[in-house]
Amino acid sequence: MKLIEDADAEALRRMLAGDPVLVDVIPAAEAIPELGEGMILHAGPPIGWERMCGPMRGAVAGIAVAEGWASDLGDAERQARAGAFAFHPNHHFGAVGPMTGLTTRGQPVMVVENRAFGNRAFCTVNEGLGKVMRFGGNDAEVLERLRWLRDDFGPALGRALRRMGGLPLKSLVARGLTMGDEMHQRNVACSGLTLRALAPALAETAAGTAALSRALAFIAGNDQFFLNIAMAMGKAITDPVRGISGSSVVTAMSRNGTEFGIRVSGTGDTWFTAPVEMPEGLYFPGFTAADANPDMGDSAIVETIGLGGFAMGAAPAVAGFVGAGAPSEAGSFTRRMGEITLARNPEWTIPAMDYLGVPTGIDIRRVVETGIAPTINTGIAHRKPGIGQVGAGVVRAPMACFTQALVAFADSVGVS
Amino acid sequence: MSAVVLNEVRKGFYLDSVALMRLSRSIAEMAEVEEAALMMGTPANRQIMAEAGLLVEAGCTAGGGDLVIGIRAATAAVAEAALAEALAQLDRPAIRGGAVSAWRPRTLRSALTEMPDASLVLISVPGDFAAAEARKAIRRGLDAMIFSDNVSLADEAALKREAQALGRLVMGPDCGTAIIGGVPLAFANAVPRGAIGIVGASGTGMQEVSCLIARGGGGISHAIGVGGRDLKPEIGGISTLMAIDALDADPATRRIILISKPPQAEVAAVVLARLGRSAKPATVCFIGARPMAMPANATQAFTLKGAARAALGLAPEAPAPIPVGLAVPAGRRRILGLFAGGTLCAEAQVLLLQAGEPVRSNAPVPGAAREGRADGGHLLLDLGDDAFTRGRPHPMLDPSVRDTPLAEALADPQAAVVLLDMVIGYGAHADPAGHLARMLAAEPRSGGPAIIASVTGTEGDPQGLSAQIATLAEAGVTVAPTNADAAGWALRAIGAGTRR
Numbered sequence: 076m077k078l079i080e081d082a083d084a085e086a087l088r089r090m091l092a093g094d095p096v097l098v099d100v101i102p103a104a105e106a107i108p109e110l111g112e113g114m115i116l117h118a119g120p121p122i123g124w125e126r127m128c129g130p131m132r133g134a135v136a137g138i139a140v141a142e143g144w145a146s147d148l149g150d151a152e153r154q155a156r157a158g159a160f161a162f163h164p165n166h167h168f169g170a171v172g173p174m175t176g177l178t179t180r181g182q183p184v185m186v187v188e189n190r191a192f193g194n195r196a197f198c199t200v201n202e203g204l205g206k207v208m209r210f211g212g213n214d215a216e217v218l219e220r221l222r223w224l225r226d227d228f229g230p231a232l233g234r235a236l237r238r239m240g241g242l243p244l245k246s247l248v249a250r251g252l253t254m255g256d257e258m259h260q261r262n263v264a265c266s267g268l269t270l271r272a273l274a275p276a277l278a279e280t281a282a283g284t285a286a287l288s289r290a291l292a293f294i295a296g297n298d299q300f301f302l303n304i305a306m307a308m309g310k311a312i313t314d315p316v317r318g319i320s321g322s323s324v325v326t327a328m329s330r331n332g333t334e335f336g337i338r339v340s341g342t343g344d345t346w347f348t349a350p351v352e353m354p355e356g357l358y359f360p361g362f363t364a365a366d367a368n369p370d371m372g373d374s375a376i377v378e379t380i381g382l383g384g385f386a387m388g389a390a391p392a393v394a395g396f397v398g399a400g401a402p403s404e405a406g407s408f409t410r411r412m413g414e415i416t417l418a419r420n421p422e423w424t425i426p427a428m429d430y431l432g433v434p435t436g437i438d439i440r441r442v443v444e445t446g447i448a449p450t451i452n453t454g455i456a457h458r459k460p461g462i463g464q465v466g467a468g469v470v471r472a473p474m475a476c477f478t479q480a481l482v483a484f485a486d487s488v489g490v491s
Numbered sequence: 492m493s494a495v496v497l498n499e500v501r502k503g504f505y506l507d508s509v510a511l512m513r514l515s516r517s518i519a520e521m522a523e524v525e526e527a528a529l530m531m532g533t534p535a536n537r538q539i540m541a542e543a544g545l546l547v548e549a550g551c552t553a554g555g556g557d558l559v560i561g562i563r564a565a566t567a568a569v570a571e572a573a574l575a576e577a578l579a580q581l582d583r584p585a586i587r588g589g590a591v592s593a594w595r596p597r598t599l600r601s602a603l604t605e606m607p608d609a610s611l612v613l614i615s616v617p618g619d620f621a622a623a624e625a626r627k628a629i630r631r632g633l634d635a636m637i638f639s640d641n642v643s644l645a646d647e648a649a650l651k652r653e654a655q656a657l658g659r660l661v662m663g664p665d666c667g668t669a670i671i672g673g674v675p676l677a678f679a680n681a682v683p684r685g686a687i688g689i690v691g692a693s694g695t696g697m698q699e700v701s702c703l704i705a706r707g708g709g710g711i712s713h714a715i716g717v718g719g720r721d722l723k724p725e726i727g728g729i730s731t732l733m734a735i736d737a738l739d740a741d742p743a744t745r746r747i748i749l750i751s752k753p754p755q756a757e758v759a760a761v762v763l764a765r766l767g768r769s770a771k772p773a774t775v776c777f778i779g780a781r782p783m784a785m786p787a788n789a790t791q792a793f794t795l796k797g798a799a800r801a802a803l804g805l806a807p808e809a810p811a812p813i814p815v816g817l818a819v820p821a822g823r824r825r826i827l828g829l830f831a832g833g834t835l836c837a838e839a840q841v842l843l844l845q846a847g848e849p850v851r852s853n854a855p856v857p858g859a860a861r862e863g864r865a866d867g868g869h870l871l872l873d874l875g876d877d878a879f880t881r882g883r884p885h886p887m888l889d890p891s892v893r894d895t896p897l898a899e900a901l902a903d904p905q906a907a908v909v910l911l912d913m914v915i916g917y918g919a920h921a922d923p924a925g926h927l928a929r930m931l932a933a934e935p936r937s938g939g940p941a942i943i944a945s946v947t948g949t950e951g952d953p954q955g956l957s958a959q960i961a962t963l964a965e966a967g968v969t970v971a972p973t974n975a976d977a978a979g980w981a982l983r984a985i986g987a988g989t990r991r
Contacts, residue, residue, distance in 0.1 A: 204535050296533075357512040360519075360528030360561070361543030395509040410594045414601055445598055 078488060079341075082321030086340050087418050087436045090324070090380065093312035094191040097304055098241040100233035102225075104180035106197045107168045111180065113144060116165045118176025118373045119331025120346040123162055124155045128332035130211025130368050133460020134175035135160065137213025141221045142181050148213060166327055166338070170197040171310045171373035173302060174209035174456055174464075175332070182221070183229025187244065187307040189315065196310035200224050200232070201303040203296065209372075210456040210463040227282075231290050235276035242272055244308050245422060248382070251301075252433070253426050257390035258305040259374060259383030259452040260467055265301035270294045302374065309376035318343050321488055323481075324417065325437040328379050328449065328472055332371035332456075337476045339439055342483050349475035354455050356396045356468015368458040370470045375451045381420050381433035384450035384469060385412040389425045389433075393452060396468045408450055409434065415441040415449065439484060442477040494525055494563050497570045498550030499578070501558040505531065506581070511558075518577045523569040524562065529577060532559045599627050613676055614663075615639055621664055622646040629659040636716070637663030638677050644725050647718070651729040660733050666716035667694035667918075670701065678887060680916035681951030685710015687802050688744035690734040692717050692751040695832025695887075695914055696778065696795055699947045699974055700748060702916075703799035706949065712744040713737075722754035728762050735762070739769045747773040748802050750795070752837070753780035753857060763789065774801040778837045779856030793845075795838050796975035810979040811972050817984055819907035819941050824985040826850075827900040827940070828871035828910035828978075829893050831886040831923075832947065835912045835974045836873040842978040843869055846987045853878065867905050872896065887919045890926040897927075898934060906940040908981040912974055915948035915959055924959040928966035941984060942968045945977040 104110050115135060117127075124132070136151035139160065145151035154160065165172050172178050177199075184197040202208060202224070208217055236242060247268055254264035274291065281287035294300050313326045322340035329336050336346040351369045358364065377383040387394055388409035391402035409425065412434040419432030437449060448471040455466040485491065506514075511529045518527040528545050530536040532553025540546040545561030553559045560577050564570035596602035603609060612628045614621055618641025628635040635654070642664035654661045662669055668691070669676040673684045680698055682705035689711065691697035697714050704711065715737070717730040731749070738744045747769065754762065754777065766773045767786025775791050776798035777783070785791050792798035797807060826843065830836035833854060840859045843850045851860040854873040862870065872879075874886045874893055886892040893911075900909045913923050920926065924946070931942070944963055948956045960970050971977035 296535075357509070357516060359512075359539050359543070360515060360526055360530075360545050361539075392507045392509045395513055407594055410601075411597065414597045441598075447597065 078321040079323060082319050082341060083324055083417055083436070083438065086316050086319050086322040086324040089192070089315045089319075090312060090436060091418070091420060091422075092191045093189050093245075093315070095187050095189050095244040095308040095311045096241040097185060097236060097244055097307070098188045099186040099236050100183050100200070100229045101186060102180065103170075103178050103182050103184045103197065103199075106184050106186060106195075107170065107178075109168065110178070113159060114161045114163065114180070116163050116168060116170055116172070116176075116178035117331060118165060118172050118174065118371060119329045120334055120336030120348050121162075121164055122331045122333055124158075124160070126333050128368055128371070129458050129460045130371070130456045131175045131332050133211035133213050134177050134208050136460070137208050137217060138177045138179050138221075140213070141218050142179050164329070164331075165373055166310075166329060169195060169310065169314065171306045171376050172199055172209065173201070173306060173374045174372040174454060175211055176209065176373045181225055183225055183233070185232075185304060185307055187304070187311040188241070189311040192315040194311060194314050196307045196314060198303040198307035198310070200229060201297060201300050203293070204299065204464065206463040210454070211460045213461050227286060228290055228293060231277065231281060231286065232273070234280035235273055238276040238280050239273070242269065244304065247272070248305070248308070249423050252386060252389040252423055255390050255392070256301075257383055257386040257393055257452060259302065259377045260393050260396070260454070261390045262301035262305065263298045265305070266294065266298055269301055269304065305377050305382065306374055309380045309382070312380050313376065316340055323439050323484055325379055325439060328375035328451070329373045330370045330375065332368055335370065335473050335476055337472070337480060339480050339484055341487050342480065345483065347476045347480040347483065349473035349479070352470055352473055354453050354468040354470040356455055356466050358455070358466035359464070362457070362465035366457050366465050368456040370451070370453060371456060372453065374453065375449075375472070378449055378451050379437065381416070381423065381435035384408060384452045385416070386423070386425065386433045387450070387452070388428045388431070391427070396452070411447060412450060414445050415447050439477045439480050442474070443481045446474070448472045448474050448477070494544075494565055495567045495570045496545060496547050497562045497574050498545075498547050499560045499574060500532065500550060500553045501560070501581070503556055504558040504581070505556065506558065514577070514580055517580070518562070518573055521573050521576065523566070524564050524573045526563045527573060527577070528561045529581075530559055531555060532557045599624065599631070603631065610634060611636065611671060613638060618642045618664070622650050625650055625661060626653065629654045629657050629661065632659070634660040635662065636666055636669055636676055637661065637718070638666060639663070640665040644720060644723070647720060648725050651726060655729050655733065660715075660737065661730055662716050663718040665720075666718045668697045668714065669716045670711055670714040672713065675917045678914070678916060678918040679714070680705070680947070680949050682949060683710040684712065684743075686712060686743065686745040687748060688712045688738035688741065688746070689714040689748045689750065690717060690731055690738065691715070691749070692719050692721050692731070693778070693834040695947065696750040696776070696834030696838075698914060698916060699795045699832070699835060699838075700750060700776075700799045700802075702947055702949050703796060703973060704802060707799065707803045707805070709803050712741060719752070722751050722758045722762065724755055724758055728754070728758050731762055732765050735765050735769070739771060745771060746802055747771055748776065748798055749773065750776045750778070750798065750834070753777040759783070774798050778834055779841055779858070781857070794841060794975045795834065796973045810983075811976045813980050813983050814969055817941060817943075817969055817980065819984050820938055823905055823907035823940070825867055825903065825905040826869040826871075826908045826910055826981050826985065827903060827906050828869075829896050829900060830871065830873055830912050831875060831890070831893070832912050832914050832974075833873045833875050835914070835947065836871050838974055839910060839978040840871050842975060843871070843982065846982045848982065848987050871910070887914050890920050890923045894930055897930065901934055901936065901939050903940070907985045909940050909942045910977060910981050911942065911944040911968070912977075913944055913946040913948070913959060913963070915946060915954040915956070916952045919954070922954060922959075922962075924954075924962035924966075927968070928962050931966045931968070936967065943971060943977045943981050943984070944968050945971045945974045947974065
């Protein structure tokens, strides 16, 4: 018990000591040197083409065309079936991606540096709402936007960040929590705060007023722009927490659209997986639950650090996504997550809950003991490739991931 | 089949997107509406509406700061009605803010975060988990009351030994009654605080005794339940001894009552020896036991009523005078008792045996026979027994458990008296007398057995003692002041002791 207590205290210390700063935007191939031609990083635990869900296949086809590896979508699918592409989880390369989460060498990635530990984590730029690759979109408009992000916007954002000397994220997130964001479904405040901080440096380093205007309009037009920054931040914060022998703290929660996977500090890089669940939520006009793909994306990394569903109390409107959940009950979600976490974050607090800190450090022992699964706020993709986002809602992490992890963890500390 | 699409734009009207999605869903669910959406008119949202077949020319003028309502329905009338409803819902302000829901902790750990100075935890979880929860409590320095049953005897013994080593008291398992520092826990009655402390392995026994003490002008310092098996040899009275220690050390307690079924001799010896080491006078009621040697400071009581009177310093009284007009059908002398309280059933058996009347029961006291085939003799049933409560609530919670046996008893051609108890107080049914009265009103009663009952409770209980008594009397039930008196009246009504 002492071993676990000490290990968990160290895990918490590292998680709370993290000092994430958005420092740059660089091509993925530069950020991740292993990322070669034909290699595709995806969300969630490992998965191959055969078992991928529709939207992830659609995104694979789209990105293969965008990278110039295939002449068209049909060609891309044929190549994928024939095994032309190597698939690996983002998490294995210091990266994360929302929804399908595909990362390939040509895409620009945002770089978050954890200055307390010196590690870096990467995430692509959020494409906006509507038809986008992360939800499996792959038409001409989607591919054109990806090219603009690669050739114009990414480099411009990188220049601005280098000029600023980086954008510290910890305090920015703290302010966002006081303004109604939970950093998963709701990033309106943080996206605005980011734009405010970036605008002068973007103007200083812009290639011209037209390019500057489009860049500013792109950020301003996307309420979820900050999501990908929050995810890279989550990865940068959790990576130093990995591999502490005896620690029962969760270091990653992630979904590939087929399986949900978690990693636990004390059991190293092993994934504990279970079939992913269906989100419960609200749908855009023209769509229903019958159109929904099962839960997907690396974005649950934000819940892993106490945001998203864990910070529901900061974003009462989001509680309305769950069945008949009333906004006035948002705080109960946050308190319930407090039953399965080890600590409260002293710097990220929720004013409407008397400045209660967000619940931090998911302990697999407490999840199994209480039967309370982590609540994750999420977008919902269409089950067919190429259509995109159809709704948003809430999903629970499958309990089987935690029970398996607990058995392996017990083994790791010599309890059988 | 062409549908009608209606748009309306509210310029400069903002509502949160989640609120709009919920509103959209409620309009789309209206009868004959094909699809509906309310969205802020950003280009991306207008595209979504266009693809959903919800945008016509009127809606295309909306900007990002304008609200667009789109309705698609089979007929113009339906679309217009839906649009009107959407507009009405938009303009209907929330007049009642949601009540901020009180957070109920889901674990002992977080409950203690909310209430760090708590010293006792009441555990009511499925029996398989009760011992584990109790261990968490005692290891955190809390005393534990375990309401749950179905905890194994081995688990109980191990738990109580660990608690003893930690200096913590475990009340239960299957502890249904306690009053700690004036706070009633689970099934208990509104009694004043006073100088008498009770240790009990029996819930209804403690309720009857504490109520009779209250009605006699006394008060209770603490009533500490220990669970029905604490005096079994496997447990050895660990909690009983600790509870006696606690009352012995408590300056507010000047007298101690111990209530239990008759324990085995070796356990009784240990417990009586501990009472004998106290300077405080004690009353021991091992219900159903024969006269035993008592320590110098202790007296033995044979009924609950006797225990209450002894603790109040009163001499045993003559039985309450039998009411005028209490008559039983000629030629009958069978007493049928239907009890919600197990110890009340035991007390009645003791009184019948004392009067020389053989009695059978599903929960027999020493000297009574185990329930067998109906032979016309006296039969007293504990309806809280598993056979009656499997898959149903306890009769103290749900008096309808008694309905069928009561109908049978009333129809029994040999029944002279039907003997009942009513246990009220915190945790009990809101109106057990009313339930009985309604049931009796539907039964043909002419020429049937007399019904004699008592009410275990006080005036301060939520149901009110006198209100329950009045309801019973109105229903033709003869109400005795105590459970012991009810049994005594039944005996005299059948002429017990005067002829066999």
